[in-house]
Amino acid sequence: MEEGKGRKIIMFPLPFVGHFNPMIQLARIFHHRGFSVTILHTSFNFPDPSHYPLFTFRTIPHNNAGGEDPMTQPDVSSMDLVAFIRLLRQTYAEPFRQSLAAEVGREKTVCCLVYDAVWVRNTEVAAEELGIRRMVLITQGVASFCAFAALPLLRDKNYLHIQASRLHELVTEVPPLKVKDLPVMETNEPEEFYLIATDMVKGANSSSGVICNTFEDLERLSLMDISSKSQVPIFPIGPFHKHNDNVLPTTKNIEDHVTTNWLNKQEPESVIYVSFGSLADIEEKELLKIAWGLRNSERPFLWVVRPGFVRGTEWLEALPSGFVENIGQKGKFVKWVNQLEVLAHSAVGAFWTHCGWNSTLESICEGVPMICTPCFTDQFVNARYIVDVWRIGIELERTKMDKKEIERVLRSIISKEGDGIREMCSELKERANVCLRKDGSSSKYLDKLVNYVMSFDSNALAS
Ligand code: UDP
Numbered sequence: 067m068e069e070g071k072g073r074k075i076i077m078f079p080l081p082f083v084g085h086f087n088p089m090i091q092l093a094r095i096f097h098h099r100g101f102s103v104t105i106l107h108t109s110f111n112f113p114d115p116s117h118y119p120l121f122t123f124r125t126i127p128h129n130n131a132g133g134e135d136p137m138t139q140p141d142v143s144s145m146d147l148v149a150f151i152r153l154l155r156q157t158y159a160e161p162f163r164q165s166l167a168a169e170v171g172r173e174k175t176v177c178c179l180v181y182d183a184v185w186v187r188n189t190e191v192a193a194e195e196l197g198i199r200r201m202v203l204i205t206q207g208v209a210s211f212c213a214f215a216a217l218p219l220l221r222d223k224n225y226l227h228i229q230a231s232r233l234h235e236l237v238t239e240v241p242p243l244k245v246k247d248l249p250v251m252e253t254n255e256p257e258e259f260y261l262i263a264t265d266m267v268k269g270a271n272s273s274s275g276v277i278c279n280t281f282e283d284l285e286r287l288s289l290m291d292i293s294s295k296s297q298v299p300i301f302p303i304g305p306f307h308k309h310n311d312n313v314l315p316t317t318k319n320i321e322d323h324v325t326t327n328w329l330n331k332q333e334p335e336s337v338i339y340v341s342f343g344s345l346a347d348i349e350e351k352e353l354l355k356i357a358w359g360l361r362n363s364e365r366p367f368l369w370v371v372r373p374g375f376v377r378g379t380e381w382l383e384a385l386p387s388g389f390v391e392n393i394g395q396k397g398k399f400v401k402w403v404n405q406l407e408v409l410a411h412s413a414v415g416a417f418w419t420h421c422g423w424n425s426t427l428e429s430i431c432e433g434v435p436m437i438c439t440p441c442f443t444d445q446f447v448n449a450r451y452i453v454d455v456w457r458i459g460i461e462l463e464r465t466k467m468d469k470k471e472i473e474r475v476l477r478s479i480i481s482k483e484g485d486g487i488r489e490m491c492s493e494l495k496e497r498a499n500v501c502l503r504k505d506g507s508s509s510k511y512l513d514k515l516v517n518y519v520m521s522f523d524s525n526a527l528a529s
Contacts, residue, residue: 069516070101074173076166076198077103078181078189080205081111081154083344084424085182088205088279091306092180093121098311099516104173106165108158110137126165128157147345147442148253151262155188163192170196177522180277184262186269199274199522204266206423208280208288208302209451210444213249215267215295216240217260220248226260247450251442271296275518279304279427282507283497284456301515303508305427305498307406316404325368325408328398332366335415338437338476339408341370342420346441347377350384352467357385359472360397365415365480367397368408409434416479418462421448430458433495435479435487437462457490 075096079089093103097120104122107113115123128135137157145153162185170176178199181189186202193200204211216239220226225237225248233246240248253259270276280302282289293300306312318326329337338360342348348356353376360367373381382390382399390399405425408414409432417429418437426448429436436459438449452459462475479487501508 068100069520070096070099072175073100073177073520074102074104074175075519076169076176076179077105078162078166078179078185079105079107080182080184081108084422085184085205086111086113087424088306089180089182089203090118090121091309091312092203092277092279093118094311095303095306095309095512096180096516096519097121098309099512101177101519102175104169106162106169108137108154109135110154110157124165124169126158126161129159129161130157146253146255148251148255148259148262151184152255152258155185155262159188162188163195166192166198167196170198178274178519183266183270186265190269190272201519202270202273202276204270204276204278206444207426207448207451208278208285208292210249210423210447211267211270211278212288212291213240213243213444213447214263215292217249217263217267221260226250242454243447243450247446249443249447271298273298274522275299275301275515277515278302279306279423281305281498281501282511283501284430284494299514299518301511301518303512303515305431305502305508307428308431308498308502309512316407318404321400321402322404322407325398325400325403326411328395329368329408329411329413331395332413334412336366336480337411337413338363338365338367338416338418338480339414339434340367340418341403341405341425342375342439342441343422343425344372345422346420347375349377350379352464353384354386355467355469355472357389358469359467359476361389361393362469362473363476364396365476366413368403368414369397369399370403371399371401373401416476418476421445421452423448426452430456430491430494431498433488433491435459435491437475437479439464439467456494458487458494460487 077089077093079086097103106124106126108126109128112125128137176198178201179193180201180203183202183204189200219239228245235245237243237245251259275298281304282302289302371382376384406428409428414434416437417434419425421438421440422445436452438452438459439462440446440449453461460475460479500506
């Protein structure tokens with residue numbers, strides 16, 4: 067398709083896997099519609115551009131007069147996530163402004179900037195100075211975005227200082243969330259967290275439009291809620307990774323082949339796939355509970371243990387000696403997998419997940435039931451929807467995790483008790499397929515989005 071021919075979109079992803087992946091998927095969607103895409107990326111976590119030959123990458127240098135990259139100093143990896151994001155926003159504010167100006171000066175065909183909602187303060191002023199329209203990508207679900215939007219109200223009503231006795235109360239302002247599902251996180255900088263979350267919402271409301279990686283049939287009520295409160299157009303065009311232009315043959319490394327070979331040897335729908343995404347970490351004692359729970363369930367499992375996933379350790383050394391050997395072929399420990407391929411494999415029977423939004427959508431698209439152990443922010447909201455609204459998963463609260471409970475939940479999700487869940491999974495998978503057909507809701511919204519972006523004057527702020 068050629069609609070966008072001759073027009074350039076500049077993208078500014080947040081440099082974390084769960085934010086970068088959907089931005090790249092969106093870039094492919096725009097590229098398929100004829101736009102060219104330049105990606106401005108922080109020097110921190112700079113990707114290998116040879117993996118993304120369709121796009122131009124530019125590095126945004128860090129802003130540190132001393133020359134040393136503040137994002138790679140040794141203490142950064144142990145920082146709390148909120149402090150880390152604060153540092154990112156500070157470090158790249160001015161360099162981003164300069165990079166955007168250089169890009170716009172170089173190219174007269176730039177029609178808009180698409181940026182991750184978390185960057186808002188960095189982008190607003192810079193884009194407006196240059197007369198560039200801003201479109202926001204929210205990489206989380208719309209339900210959790212609505213919960214973020216409700217934070218000022220919830221704070222006024224004292225919900226944010228939660229008493230243990232009220233954790234299971236329904237929050238009537240944001241049903242079906244309970245107090246324990248509110249999108250908060252443990253941090254030394256709670257005010258900064260509040261600022262980031264509320265900034266995201268304000269930034270979206272003052273942008274030219276919001277692009278969401280979701281689909282109408284999945285989050286209809288939340289989409290109605292956000293549309294009724296916001297003056298800007300909303301484009302739910304997801305799931306991004308299932309658009310044709312994103313279904314790519316993947317290059318496999320040796321580990322991927324080994325994983326696939328192992329999966330090929332398992333019974334259909336028998337394997338528990340365990341992954342807590344790219345950011346969450348756990349304590350050693352939690353690793354042990356999970357390990358024993360998996361072993362005692364006697365189900366085959368594939369477990370992603372990222373280096374750094376277990377605080378203070380390199381990889382699996384906190385497991386009792388001989389544990390991995392005793393598991394043998396019954397379980398497989400890996401450092402990273404191609405999750406899309408794993409979830410699509412017929413041997414996978416359940417996904418034990420932290421409920422990050424990408425993982426949630428990817429599981430829905432493959433019809434895989436979930437075991438939900440959310441760790442922070444929007445993951446709590448996603449888990450509530452998975453369990454109580456879509457009914458495609460079982461809750462396994464992190465604070466209540468012990469090896470007996472883990473064993474019980476793992477057995478029940480794979481056995482007959484999981485059957486109602488499996489039917490709902492199949493139904494939702496089908497709905498995800500339907501929304502991407504030519505006359506499906508996401509396809510129609512994508513047409514509207516392309517026409518909308520085409521209506522922007524290049525390098526000029528429309529009135
Ligand atoms: N992922 C992957 N391999 C892994 C673990 C995760 O490819 O071993 C991908 C996963 O497919 C998803 C992303 O990393 O696209 C994680 O995003 P999500 O929003 O689920 O969680 P986050 O990492 O942001 O907490």
